[in-house]
Amino acid sequence: MPNYAILHEKPECLYEDYERKSELHRQTHYCPGCGHGIVHKLLAEAITELGIQDRTILISPVGCSVFAYYYFDVGNVQVAHGRAAAVATAVKRAHPHSIVISYQGDGDLAAIGSAEILHCANRGENITTIFVNNAIYGMTGGQMAPTTLLGQKTTTSPTGRDFHHDGAPMKVGEMLSALDGPTYIERVSLGNVKQIMLARKAIRKALETQIAGLGFSLVEFLSPCPTIWKLDPVDAQKHVHDVMEKHYPLGVKCDRIAERTAPPEPAPMTPLTDLPRILRLPSTEPAPLHFSEEPLDWRIRVAGFGGQGVLLLGQLLAEAGMDAGLHVSWLPSYGPEMRSGTSNCHVRLCSSEIDSPVVSRPNALLALNEPSLRKFIATVEPGGVVIYNGDSIPADCSRHDLRIVAQPFAEIADSLGSAKALNIVMLGAFLSLSHALPDSPIESALKRLVKSERWLELDRRALAVGRERVPAEEFVHA
Template identity: 50%
Template structure:
């Protein structure tokens, strides 16, 4: 009847022989007679061939009967875990933005175990095409209830029929997906008869074409027959799809923004060395810092800074470490962590050494900088014999009771507040420590402050506070 030889030939996007099946029969598919998968596969393959995108196409095969879609499609193929096709497809498409990614899933896969993945891939507007085969039953695992199984439908796991009070209602994915802003195209179609198949063929092609044009996320729900799962003949099954599924899942378009959608094509990332180093802020690693510490004579510094949140404890601690790093010393900084974190004090452990540092935890500090009363109470006892305790006398009324340590009372909060930067009170504590011990010249802090504070005015105020504290210490 036909003079067109293509009508009776297989789509070029299919393999001539299905050798990936690994069995003798390389001509027929593994699908049961009357199954909708074969028909939909054919429509997808024809659209891929017609659009001239076979080389660019990557098919995502799900778990379910269509797990073997890769037997047939002569395209790139990725077979994925149950329910995860939209997530894996996201990975593929983001990795290869120039590819055409077709994600193919059944109802259990997409609408039960993979509900989160499909909703969020749709919500991100991933540039992909999703085909959702809804046949209201789990085919591969032996005819169990699907999320789209109809009320009253008997399955292997609803032997008395699906009951709304126990299993809820059939889930309507096209309606659900079309509540989201991002999807550009959502349509439900059917394979139940020839007129519907003709329509489906066009919708399949349009949904793929949308991706070719960079228009975003397209979703096609395909009402389909599973005669084996439903335990009906193919003819009966198609009649059932029409009489039952068409009623519950109305056929039609739920979203079509293709005319207005802006084409978006993501580019590959830069692999240029300088681009990457610049992004990581590693392009220029030169420094004009002049070291002043004799490393061979350096004594280990084990410092605890403690106070309440908002006093800048943690950043003052890391400032000390950064300074030590510029001096070429080894250093570690760790915020209070673990059980001691509870109870309202903020504190950190800083170690500085001329040798490799083992434990970063300062269990017996030789220097304790306390910014509030509870910190002094908590940590006074752990300071090393002959160690130093710096007490923020603006806030702490109490005196240190230990006689085997050197104590300095410095009005750190007051000095920094008077000079306009209360947040610098812990840096002031750090300045006091350096001015007292001279392990690193306190002036060197100024370099770090300039480096870390981009606002020049703020940096200068901090430096003024550091100088004031140093003067205070020298006057003691």
């Protein structure tokens, strides 16, 4: 029997031998007196005591704690500078039952990673962030951090941090607590043994928050960096207590644990057999239609104002063409045109495979307004069809080598009860003139694209009126 009692021992969660290090497998790479060693031990104790070692995934940052994975016998993901909160977000969402801990220093979290931590906290991601604030960039050799105190000399603030030049030291705990997203945020200190014991409790509380599924938790540690501060370890610890704590008040910054409830359990896995339904994949092939033995190659340009239904008109042609067993393509002009200005699309209906979906020499132009007519009529192939929404073709853009129909289709649509039916009236006119497609695929395309019964009825009438107003044999040459 040993005649002594073990009061402190290495937590199971830390490796016995640090074999991932290239040398000195029994000691850490941290400097004597560095706060990381203490924080590592507190964290490892909490993980071990809470029995979550197998479930834990540690996200290590860039900075002195980049090698946290040397020590922690848990799942480890090492990440880019500042991005721990983003990576942690996705890890947790992939494995909601895991315990995700992102470990970050002040340069990493508060400077380059400020956007990621802000949004992670605001989303209330159910992760725990260990934030080590030593007011300096340690790994890179002592540059100024967002948390560097006013007057503090660093290699990049050699005369001391100046408010007018560098702004104020950033209070991360308070800043994040101003958001509604986080559940629990506390600032603790490694300034003396008593405070270290309080810090121990804070880590535990943060992890318990995550285990209960209650959302985002963060513990900010005021931590000594004796090497860069050029102080011996005892003085460095004293500096944390005497100086840092004055600017960075300790305590709970937000605690909304009582207000929060855990989200429902994730749904069971979606069976793969459900995917075709979920993805709306068609189950049955439409019966192939052989309505024409002639080789067919419609290269159609539809153009008008945004909001006139230009794109839908083109899409109806393509959908119907597909149902008719043709090769089809539909290419919109996209972007701002969707919201204002002009809109146009290219449609091809072809009995053989389509090379290019780009219609630069159309054999049919459906112009819903005058600017579109002017823009495209010169590109139409001789012998091509032009359908124009207007009383007549303006004299300065008329051509005698085209089959042209000009009618006030907008007025016709209006008389049917809605100017919005203009595109379908013109579709009727085009189909009547061109015999491009039979009726049944047009009907099936309409049914697929027009969801409202009222609109479907109007569109059917518009289609019929369009056909009536432009009998197949009637070509008006402008």
